[in-house]
Amino acid sequence: MTTTPAPDTTLPTTAAETAPSTVPAAAVAPRRPGPPPRPRPRVLLLSTAGSVAALLLLVAVGTVLDQPLLIPPLAASMALVAGAPDLPLSQPCSVVGGQLLSALTGFAVLTVAGPGLWGAAVAGGLALGVMMLARTPHSPAAATAVIVALTSPPFWSFLGLLALACLLLVAVGLAAARVSGRTYPVYWF
Numbered sequence: 001m002t003t004t005p006a007p008d009t010t011l012p013t014t015a016a017e018t019a020p021s022t023v024p025a026a027a028v029a030p031r032r033p034g035p036p037p038r039p040r041p042r043v044l045l046l047s048t049a050g051s052v053a054a055l056l057l058l059v060a061v062g063t064v065l066d067q068p069l070l071i072p073p074l075a076a077s078m079a080l081v082a083g084a085p086d087l088p089l090s091q092p093c094s095v096v097g098g099q100l101l102s103a104l105t106g107f108a109v110l111t112v113a114g115p116g117l118w119g120a121a122v123a124g125g126l127a128l129g130v131m132m133l134a135r136t137p138h139s140p141a142a143a144t145a146v147i148v149a150l151t152s153p154p155f156w157s158f159l160g161l162l163a164l165a166c167l168l169l170v171a172v173g174l175a176a177a178r179v180s181g182r183t184y185p186v187y188w189f
Contacts, residue, residue, distance in 0.1 A: 043180045047082040050176035054078050058165050065161055073099070073147065074165050076140035081173035085184035089138050090173075093189050094131075096166040098138025102127035103162055106148025107155060115152040123149035 039047070055075055062070055077099065080090040088094060106123040113119035127145035131137050144162065147153075170185075177184035 043182060046176050046180040050172050051078045051082045054169055054172040057168060061161065061165070065157065070144070070147070070162060070165055073140045073143035074169060076143070077138065077166070078169050078172070080138075080140065081169055081184070082176060085173060085177060085182055086186055091185045091187055092170045093187075094136045094138040095170055096163070097134060097136035098131045098141035099144055099162055099166050100159065101130050101134055101136060102138075102141035102145040103148055103159060105130050106145035109145070109149050110152055113149070115150060117150070120146045120149040 055071065055078060058071060058074055077095055080087060081095060084090055089098075105127045106120075109119050109123035109126065113122065123145040124142045127142045131141060148158070173184050176182075
């Protein structure tokens with residue numbers, strides 16, 4: 001009777017047997033992230049209160065200086081700072097730099113095209129490119145470029161108010177983070 005020898009189950013003997021798996025990276029399905037975890041009640045309350053306080057202060061300053069149009073993009077900025085302080089979009093350099101660069105982009109388009117919807121659309125799109133180039137991504141700032149190109153505000157008072165408002169948002173974000181035990185900012189520059 002002939003028997004077949006059992007396969008050798010010891011160590012591999014050829015280079016092909018020792019090479020790592022060659023499964024293509026595309027064949028491995030990426031894990032889809034789930035929704036963010038619910039915030040702790042204290043964090044939720046303090047973030048919300050900080051946002052409301054900051055925006056009420058901005059309304060007061062904007063009303064005194066006759067610039068209430070800053071509220072929509074800055075409300076979105078405050079939502080990022082208070083609600084997602086770990087994101088690159090929320091960091092101080094992105095909030096302040098993104099807003100100021102976008103305003104300057106809006107003024108540049110305004111100078112070339114004059115106020116109007118077409119120029120506003122161009123300003124909003126160009127603002128994204130400018131922010132990306134400067135590594136200060138902040139999506140709400142594109143709306144600031146649009147506002148500038150639509151309304152033709154006075155250059156220096158608008159930029160001054162915008163800088164003040166951005167610094168105020170960052171300061172409220174810092175205070176709220178300290179009180180709630182969160183980390184903000186993750187980086188400054």
